[in-house]
Amino acid sequence: MSLIPQILRSLKNLPPFPMVAQRALMLVNKPELSIQELVEVIKFDPAITANVLRIANSAYFGLRREIHSLHQALLLLGTQELLKIIIASGATRLFANATPGYFSERHGLWRHSVSCGLMADLLARELTWAERATCFTAGLLHDIGKLVLSLFVDQKFAAIMEVVETQGKPFHRAEKEILGVDHAEIGGEMARIWDFPDRLRLVIRHHHLDCPESFSDNLVLLIHLADVLVLMFGQNLGREGLAYDGYPEVLKHFGLRERDLEKILLHFGCIWNDAQVFFGLIGSAHGLQCAHRG
Numbered sequence: 001m002s003l004i005p006q007i008l009r010s011l012k013n014l015p016p017f018p019m020v021a022q023r024a025l026m027l028v029n030k031p032e033l034s035i036q037e038l039v040e041v042i043k044f045d046p047a048i049t050a051n052v053l054r055i056a057n058s059a060y061f062g063l064r065r066e067i068h069s070l071h072q073a074l075l076l077l078g079t080q081e082l083l084k085i086i087i088a089s090g091a092t093r094l095f096a097n098a099t100p101g102y103f104s105e106r107h108g109l110w111r112h113s114v115s116c117g118l119m120a121d122l123l124a125r126e127l128t129w130a131e132r133a134t135c136f137t138a139g140l141l142h143d144i145g146k147l148v149l150s151l152f153v154d155q156k157f158a159a160i161m162e163v164v165e166t167q168g169k170p171f172h173r174a175e176k177e178i179l180g181v182d183h184a185e186i187g188g189e190m191a192r193i194w195d196f197p198d199r200l201r202l203v204i205r206h207h208h209l210d211c212p213e214s215f216s217d218n219l220v221l222l223i224h225l226a227d228v229l230v231l232m233f234g235q236n237l238g239r240e241g242l243a244y245d246g247y248p249e250v251l252k253h254f255g256l257r258e259r260d261l262e263k264i265l266l267h268f269g270c271i272w273n274d275a276q277v278f279f280g281l282i283g284s285a286h287g288l289q290c291a292h293r294g
């Protein structure tokens with residue numbers, strides 16, 4: 001029996017994307033974003049404010065003095081860094097309740113998503129792109145389709161793996177063959193329902209580079225590369241990582257050589273531990289979400 005009707009029902013019952021994170025997403029590409037505009041976005045959400053202060057004071061930013069207020073955080077870190085923290089902090093509310101599905105550990109999807117966001121940010125730095133908050137956000141949200149599909153992947157895991165093994169297909173193609181749809185397609189639809197900016201929607205829909213137009217957007221290519229590098233780093237491979245199709249031509253496109261990748265992976269290894277505070281968000285978000293529902 002096809003699972004498509006059930007999958008579509010899950011889409012219909014999608015919870016709203018957290019409002020503060022949604023408003024922050026709209027500001028990511030705004031030129032000359034003012035500190036006051038950002039403070040206005042978060043000041044009425046105490047949970048996100050607390051998370052912002054927690055992350056700003058973590059080893060990840062390595063600031064020498066303690067930060068006590070949003071204003072101070074904004075002045076010391078700047079609007080781009082703060083946007084990243086706000087979006088990650090808001091998104092935890094959705095990821096906290098994700099079923100494992102694609103990952104063997106409960107919060108595997110969150111860890112993979114944060115890792116990909118951080119890797120995209122590092123790549124943007126290496127390529128001297130100015131839009132680092134955009135890259136982090138796109139990396140963080142590229143696999144949101146898994147939030148809906150993980151339940152169904154769990155049910156059909158053996159059948160999906162049989163297609164991977166007998167036909168040599170990458171995981172997301174096998175997923176499409178068995179479920180009738182893959183997580184990138186579902187993610188694209190979620191991004192439409194949540195009214196994400198068009199470019200972010202494009203990344204989510206095409207991060208597996210599954211059609212010619214995927215190759216025409218630099219951000220889509222960068223997130224694909226970040227996804228591959230996170231797998232190469234060897235953390236949190238998940239089930240998709242068992243059979244992932246990477247495109248080496250993307251490296252050439254960005255003029256990156258193997259030794260650049262080695263440098264990026266080394267750097268990623270250094271920030272990995274300091275970034276644990278992002279991974280810690282999920283525990284607090286879980287408590288918060290229960291309070292939210294009640």
Ligand SMILES: [Fe+2]
Pocket residue numbers: 142143183184207208240
């Ligand atoms: Fe994916």
Ligand SMILES: [Fe+2]
Pocket residue numbers: 112116142143227
């Ligand atoms: Fe991914």
